[in-house]
Amino acid sequence: MECGGKVRTNNESLVFKPTAGKSNMQELFWSNVSKVGQGKNMFQQYKIRAGEAILANNTMFQHIVGKEIQLTLRANEITFLNKQIRPLFSGKVVQVTNGYITLDPVAVSLSELNQYTFQTPLHFPIDRISNFITEEHGNEK
Amino acid sequence: MKNKPILTSGTVRHKVIIDTLKRSTGQKVFLLIQPYPFVVFGSIVAVKHDFLLIDIQANRLSEVQKGTIHVKIEDIEAFYIEAAGPKIPTET
Numbered sequence: 001m002e003c004g005g006k007v008r009t010n011n012e013s014l015v016f017k018p019t020a021g022k023s024n025m026q027e028l029f030w031s032n033v034s035k036v037g038q039g040k041n042m043f044q045q046y047k048i049r050a051g052e053a054i055l056a057n058n059t060m061f062q063h064i065v066g067k068e069i070q071l072t073l074r075a076n077e078i079t080f081l082n083k084q085i086r087p088l089f090s091g092k093v094v095q096v097t098n099g100y101i102t103l104d105p106v107a108v109s110l111s112e113l114n115q116y117t118f119q120t121p122l123h124f125p126i127d128r129i130s131n132f133i134t135e136e137h138g139n140e141k
Numbered sequence: 142m143k144n145k146p147i148l149t150s151g152t153v154r155h156k157v158i159i160d161t162l163k164r165s166t167g168q169k170v171f172l173l174i175q176p177y178p179f180v181v182f183g184s185i186v187a188v189k190h191d192f193l194l195i196d197i198q199a200n201r202l203s204e205v206q207k208g209t210i211h212v213k214i215e216d217i218e219a220f221y222i223e224a225a226g227p228k229i230p231t232e233t
Contacts, residue, residue: 055153058154073218073219075175075218076175077175078173078175078179078218079175079179080173080179080180080202081202087218089219097157097161098153098154098157099153099154099155099156099157099158099160099161100154100157100158100161100220118221119227119229119230120171120221120223120226120227120228120229121221121226121227122171122173122219122220122221123161123219123220123221123222124218124219125154125158125217125218125219125220126154127151127154127155127215128217128218
């Protein structure tokens with residue numbers, strides 16, 4: 001990129017921008033072909049759904065809104081009701097923001113058969129989530 | 142121009158949670174954390190750097206029943222803020 005005869009190198013700029021491929025992230029972001037809806041670009045759709053713009057890194061969580069999931073936290077174990085239990089939560093995703101996802105209703109598995117259902121929704125910070133399992137089969141069209 | 146902060150996804154996620162907690166100062170909050178005391182329930186006093194100050198209230202699930210606790214926000218496994226949603230049960 002040349003401006004005024006001076007070539008900017010990557011060492012000068014703070015953010016390194018790779019120029020690989022024709023369709024960059026911006027084009028991907030502004031295209032109006034997505035499963036969420038037609039006629040509006042992804043940015044507008046996510047804004048309508050979440051009330052704020054969802055980062056490209058967190059769009060994966062946007063696709064699971066309204067679905068039943070079972071999630072595992074990064075903690076080895078949590079202590080709840082004077083028992084050491086595995087951090088397995090199951091519930092329906094009702095809200096996704098850039099920082100956390102909300103499950104309502106949400107239950108924690110105390111043992112294989114026993115579950116404790118919380119009387120309130122719970123927000124889970126995305127950084128503390130290790131993995132999650134969706135109820136539906138993965139290869140949907 | 143210099144020292145422009147670069148926002149990675151990790152810092153954004155952290156910032157969103159800090160902002161959410163800051164916005165709900167004075168509200169009642171329920172936390173699940175891995176270290177002792179495992180369950181924290183009380184009202185948010187303030188957010189200082191990356192610590193959350195909570196005035197603990199008596200609760201059936203919690204091991205600590207009173208005092209002011211500083212919780213590191215990174216350690217929060219799950220939380221709920223009682224703003225407009227359902228009330229947190231408080232029976233002891």
